[in-house]
Amino acid sequence: xxxxxxxxxxxxxxxxxxxxxxxxxxxxxxxxxxxxxxxxxxxxxxxxxxxxxxxxxxxxxxxxxxxxxxxxxxxxxxxxxxxxxxxxxxxxxxxxxxxxxxxxxxxxxxxxxxxxxxxxxxxxxxxxxxxxxxxxxxxxxxxxxxxxxxxxxxxxxxxxxxxxxxxxxxxxxxxxxxxxxxxxxxxxxxxxxxxxxxxxxxxxxxxxxxxxxxxxxxxxxxxxxxxxxxxxxxxxxxxxxxxxxxxxxxxxxxxxxxxxxxxxxxxxxxxxxxxxxxxxxxxxxxx
Amino acid sequence: xxxxxxxxxxxxxxxxxxxxxxxxxxxxxxxxxxxxxxxxxxxxxxxxxxxxxxxxxxxxxxxxxxxxxxxxxxxxxxxxxxxxxxxxxxxxxxxxxxxxxxxxxxxxxxxxxxxxxxxxxxxxxxxxxxxxxxxxxxxxxxxxxxxxxxxxxxxxxxxxxxxxxxxxxxxxxxxxxxxxxxxxxxxxxxxxxxxxxxxxxxxxxxxxxxxxxxxxxxxxxxxxxxxxxxxxxxxxxxxxxxxxxxxxxxxxxxxxxxxxxxxxxxxxxxxxxxxxxxxxxxx
Numbered sequence: 001x002x003x004x005x006x007x008x009x010x011x012x013x014x015x016x017x018x019x020x021x022x023x024x025x026x027x028x029x030x031x032x033x034x035x036x037x038x039x040x041x042x043x044x045x046x047x048x049x050x051x052x053x054x055x056x057x058x059x060x061x062x063x064x065x066x067x068x069x070x071x072x073x074x075x076x077x078x079x080x081x082x083x084x085x086x087x088x089x090x091x092x093x094x095x096x097x098x099x100x101x102x103x104x105x106x107x108x109x110x111x112x113x114x115x116x117x118x119x120x121x122x123x124x125x126x127x128x129x130x131x132x133x134x135x136x137x138x139x140x141x142x143x144x145x146x147x148x149x150x151x152x153x154x155x156x157x158x159x160x161x162x163x164x165x166x167x168x169x170x171x172x173x174x175x176x177x178x179x180x181x182x183x184x185x186x187x188x189x190x191x192x193x194x195x196x197x198x199x200x201x202x203x204x205x206x207x208x209x210x211x212x213x214x215x216x217x218x219x220x221x222x223x224x225x226x227x228x229x230x231x232x233x234x235x236x237x238x239x240x241x242x243x244x245x246x247x248x249x250x251x252x253x254x255x256x257x258x259x260x261x262x263x264x265x266x267x268x269x270x271x272x273x274x275x276x277x278x279x280x281x282x283x284x285x286x287x
Numbered sequence: 288x289x290x291x292x293x294x295x296x297x298x299x300x301x302x303x304x305x306x307x308x309x310x311x312x313x314x315x316x317x318x319x320x321x322x323x324x325x326x327x328x329x330x331x332x333x334x335x336x337x338x339x340x341x342x343x344x345x346x347x348x349x350x351x352x353x354x355x356x357x358x359x360x361x362x363x364x365x366x367x368x369x370x371x372x373x374x375x376x377x378x379x380x381x382x383x384x385x386x387x388x389x390x391x392x393x394x395x396x397x398x399x400x401x402x403x404x405x406x407x408x409x410x411x412x413x414x415x416x417x418x419x420x421x422x423x424x425x426x427x428x429x430x431x432x433x434x435x436x437x438x439x440x441x442x443x444x445x446x447x448x449x450x451x452x453x454x455x456x457x458x459x460x461x462x463x464x465x466x467x468x469x470x471x472x473x474x475x476x477x478x479x480x481x482x483x484x485x486x487x488x489x490x491x492x493x494x495x496x497x498x499x500x501x502x503x504x505x506x507x508x509x510x511x512x513x514x515x516x517x518x519x520x521x522x523x524x525x526x527x528x529x530x531x532x533x534x535x536x537x538x539x540x541x542x543x544x545x546x547x548x549x550x551x552x553x554x555x556x557x558x559x560x561x562x563x564x565x566x567x568x569x570x
Contacts (some may be wrong), residue, residue, distance in 0.1 A: 006407030121329035131551035132544040133504040246425030258422040281508040
């Protein structure tokens with residue numbers, strides 16, 4: 001933990017810059033209000049005002065924190081304004097999509113490693129598809145599925161499954177191929193079957209790659225769900241909070257939804273990191 | 288339902304599959320033409336099966352248009368597509384990409400001399416790179432207005448941190464021996480940077496540049512969902528979805544896919560020229 005001092009310094013610097021930036025960003029509104037009320041603002045009053053407006057262009061950190069606190073801890077979970085409620089909607093769709101995307105990704109990777117035709121045919125497309133802005137099709141999936149009568153969690157989960165699918169495929173193919181030639185030769189001298197080689201050598205060897213791509217995949221799945229919540233004019237979920245905030249100029253609401261999403265992403269990636277460390281340690285791969 | 292299309296699609300799929308399996312397992316597999324041919328055959332098969340299923344099952348246009356419908360729409364609305372492409376890709380994504388990546392490389396060089404700043408900024412940068420930064424789009428649209436400037440701003444924020452992390456990593460990629468050699472030449476800090484460390488960092492920098500091509504396009508398109516003038520790929524996608532003109536939506540997606548691939552390919556081509564010395568490029 002020797003990095004803790006530099007990290008805290010950088011974070012503190014960001015907070016200071018943020019407070020400083022809030023002054024010029026919000027001062028126009030404060031000055032306009034003062035002019036309309038025909039009062040003169042001293043510099044101190046002006047600065048205080050820029051940090052406590054109701055609809056600032058850039059809310060000050062403490063405003064975001066207090067909104068976050070107010071809409072999570074102090075509010076009943078069932079409330080429509082509780083961020084835990086919205087976060088749960090987003091989280092459940094993300095987890096469902098992530099589970100599906102990861103499962104299918106691993107299956108496809110196993111197929112690619114074991115079939116030359118699939119390797120040569122599918123793999124270039126799996127790689128090329130990462131250069132394509134897949135998120136662009138999110139609105140279409142939502143609308144098409146809702147016209148088919150499928151609404152709620154499923155369409156969002158499909159988008160996040162799609163987004164987490166390709167990183168897992170590419171990472172797992174790399175991982176399942178990671179055993180060196182002499183490892184494979186050793187299995188051969190044991191006269192191990194293909195499935196034995198897979199279960200005892202390839203799959204364990206792929207674990208570090210799997211976890212690395214799971215981290216990318218779950219972050220992508222969360223982004224997918226949030227974007228999936230935008231186009232329906234959805235009323236629930238973190239993405240919907242951002243959209244309604246941007247419609248009604250509720251900047252503090254947008255920022256708190258954004259931070260809630262960031263915290264959620266950090267927790268999810270963190271959980272996978274913990275599982276990764278535990279698993280790799282037990283497997284003796286954590287040097 | 289028309290059985291002709293379905294049977295044709297099934298037969299084509301079976302034939303192409305058999306051909307691919309044979310090609311991949313034959314001695315021809317080592318030739319370049321076959322290596323390119325197999326994925327191309329796979330791609331064509333998907334298009335044919337798609338066409339066959341849509342026509343055969345009479346899938347309505349509002350659910351899934353056939354590839355031929357999409358192609359027709361693309362050829363008919365070239366001016367619109369071009370206008371959207373310029374608005375989103377050239378003005379939004381490309382300018383944001385250049386500004387964001389440039390700023391990140393400059394920042395990396397600036398913090399290069401301070402171990403303290405690196406130790407602080409790198410974990411924070413890594414953390415931010417994993418966050419759903421797309422969510423800043425509504426805020427930036429509010430600040431910079433509806434036109435392309437706000438899209439470029441979203442792209443800048445999205446590409447900055449992945450690029451920063453990669454560049455810092457790259458600048459640390461030289462070995463002790465190499466740096467010692469520079470100091471026996473009594474090279475100054477700037478000379479070491481320009482003649483040794485920046486060239487050595489190029490594979491890492493280009494890795495960052497390649498990752499961020501996709502992010503740039505995604506950022507520019509998604510930012511348009513939060514408000515844009517009446518042009519742009521994201522705007523067109525969200526409005527045409529609302530009007531259930533899915534052939535137009537797919538046409539835009541096709542353009543986005545092509546733009547994304549060409550963008551990536553162009554960066555990869557430049558990489559090939561710049562890092563010709565690297566083992567991964569010699570092959």
